Amino acid sequence: MTSLLLSVIYLTFVSLGLPDSLLGSAWPVMYPELGAPVAAQSALSMLISACTIVSSLATAKLVRRWGTGRLVAASVGLTAAAILGFSACKEFWQLVALAIPYGLGAGAIDSSLNNYVAIHYGARHMSWLHCCWGVGTSVGPVAMGWALAGPVSWHGGYLVIGIAQALITAVLVCSLPLWKNGPGEKDVGESAAGNAAGDAAEELGYGELLRLPGAGASIASFGCYSALESSCGLWIASLLVLARGVAEAQAASMVALFYVGITAGRFLAGVVADRVAGPQMIRIGQGVIAAGLAALISGGRDATALSVAIALIGLGCAPIYPSIVALTPSRFGEAASQGMVSLQMACAYAGSTFFPPVCALVVGAGGAALLPWLYVAVLAAMSVLAELANSRCRAV
The missing domain is CATH 1.20.1250.20 (MFS general substrate transporter like domains)
Structure with a gap:
């Protein structure tokens, strides 16, 4: 059953x-x-x-x-x-x-x-x-x-x-x-x-949930992750076309590698999830995203290098979302779990709603080449918040 x-x-x-x-x-x-x-x-x-x-x-x-x-x-x-x-x-x-x-x-x-x-x-x-x-x-x-x-x-x-x-x-x-x-x-x-x-x-009310140790950092890190994932999916094609000289049809195909990386990465993450702790999975994902962004910044106009970079970013994104959610019951207790997941989901949707328009403003102003650096800033914020959540939850 x-x-x-x-x-x-x-x-x-x-x-x-x-x-x-x-x-x-x-x-x-x-x-x-x-x-x-x-x-x-x-x-x-x-x-x-x-x-x-x-x-x-x-x-x-x-x-x-x-x-x-x-x-x-x-x-x-x-x-x-x-x-x-x-x-x-x-x-x-x-x-x-x-x-x-x-x-x-x-x-x-x-x-x-x-x-x-x-x-x-x-x-x-x-x-x-x-x-x-x-x-x-x-x-x-x-x-x-x-x-x-x-x-x-x-x-x-x-x-x-x-x-x-x-x-x-x-x-x-x-x-x-x-x-x-x-x-x-x-x-x-x-x-x-x-x-x-x-x-x-x-279950606890939302005010009580927000006062739990590590709650604010965990929720905010989730929002940063979703901002990064959604904006990459929406704007990497524009970066490729406007700043790297890639043809429109080829850019669309290359962006598909981002989603392939996420899907394949989540299958692989499931295989090793019982042997690798959630915080470590998040760190590994962040490290792979960083490698992908470095390759994207240094890839120039080489289509192969750019394709590898995009696939790496997707692969790095793969374990972060499910790992944050999977950690919620152990971090905050089952009685608080549904409320915390709801807050995390709400912040995730907020990140995916409001950060892509920021990217749109940058692209509209002729700054498509700056997009990878925006992603680096969001990744850095997410990494700091994730470590803050880890430390505060361990201190309880």
């Missing part, structure tokens, strides 16, 4: 990744048809991120009330409905309206499942969970590319992914008895204090 439930959790994280890269893939075709300016993509992405922050912060209370299984099934259903709605949109305002349920559903899935796996399955499965997200983000653009190449256009791409999400929702509804009988899940109807982690104690 436990293995079957874990398979359902993996499938759910594939579903979380499926729509993440659709908007960027389809936007060049979408915005003229919808009569929207090209820059409207950023506004739509920021709205989705804002909604994920809201739902992440609400997840701890929702888990206590509904349990993880019911919350995840409802949230995937909400995202499925939103994505199916995207496929039928004729005007931009309709996309804006549907972005709200999509963001709310995605944030709850991310926060609740990360905490559940951190408590019940550990670092190995946490890494593989995020590897599944990478699989989803890789499949999404393939489906959209197929749709754009045929008569169904972007509407068909969203329809295919929406149907896949609806089918996964059905799987989750059928799996609810597994969650009830799985590790730590209580019947919410039998216990007012029951929650997915199986904790008897009520």
